[in-house]
Amino acid sequence: MADPHIRSKMDKIDYLTVIIYRLGFTFCFPVIALLPWQAELPFVTxxxxxKLVFVCAIMCASSLHIYMKSFRLLLQMATWVGLICVLLGYPEIGLGGAFITLGGLCYKEYFCFKIPGLPFQPVILVALWFSLQFNIELTSIILSSVASLLFLVVSIAKWRMPLHFDIGDKTKYEV
Structure with a gap:
C-alpha cells in the first residue's frame, strides 16, 4: 500500500509493474463479465x-506493491496454487485461487478509494465461483455483472492517480 504524500524514486521496473498491475484490473472488467457467457460465444474455445481470468490474476499477483510481505505472498500464492490446480486437471478449483487474489486486491483497494461495494468483492467472487460450479445461470450472470462493474470502477480510479502512488515509500517494504 502506498503513501501518496511520499514520492520514491521509480525505476523502469517500478513503472512496468505498476502498469501491469493496473492493466490486470482493467482486463478483469470484460473477462469477468463474459464468464457466464463463454459457452455461448462462437469465437471462444x-x-x-x-484462462483469461488467470492472466488477469497473474498480472496483478506478479506486480503487487504491498508493504507487508505476508499479505503480498498470500495473495500471490493463491493465484500460483490455483494455476497448479489447473495444470493438474482441476480448473474449477484453480479459478477459486485467481478469485482469491483478485478479491483480496479489491478489498485492499477499498482502503485507497472508498468505492461503495468494493469491500464485498471477495464475497461476490466467492459466490460467483459457487454459482459457476453449480451452473446457476441467472445468479452467475448477476454476480459477474456486479463484479465486472466493480473492476471497471476500481480500474478507472487506479488509472486516474499518478503511478508513484502505487509504490509509496520503498523503505517500508518487507523484503
Whole structure:
C-alpha cells in the first residue's frame, strides 16, 4: 500500500509493474463479465475466458506493491496454487485461487478509494465461483455483472492517480 504524500524514486521496473498491475484490473472488467457467457460465444474455445481470468490474476499477483510481505505472498500464492490446480486437471478449483487474489486486491483497494461495494468483492467472487460450479445461470450472470462493474470502477480510479502512488515509500517494504 502506498503513501501518496511520499514520492520514491521509480525505476523502469517500478513503472512496468505498476502498469501491469493496473492493466490486470482493467482486463478483469470484460473477462469477468463474459464468464457466464463463454459457452455461448462462437469465437471462444472451452475455458478460454477462465484462462483469461488467470492472466488477469497473474498480472496483478506478479506486480503487487504491498508493504507487508505476508499479505503480498498470500495473495500471490493463491493465484500460483490455483494455476497448479489447473495444470493438474482441476480448473474449477484453480479459478477459486485467481478469485482469491483478485478479491483480496479489491478489498485492499477499498482502503485507497472508498468505492461503495468494493469491500464485498471477495464475497461476490466467492459466490460467483459457487454459482459457476453449480451452473446457476441467472445468479452467475448477476454476480459477474456486479463484479465486472466493480473492476471497471476500481480500474478507472487506479488509472486516474499518478503511478508513484502505487509504490509509496520503498523503505517500508518487507523484503
Amino acid at each position: 472451452v475455458d478460454l475466458i477462465e
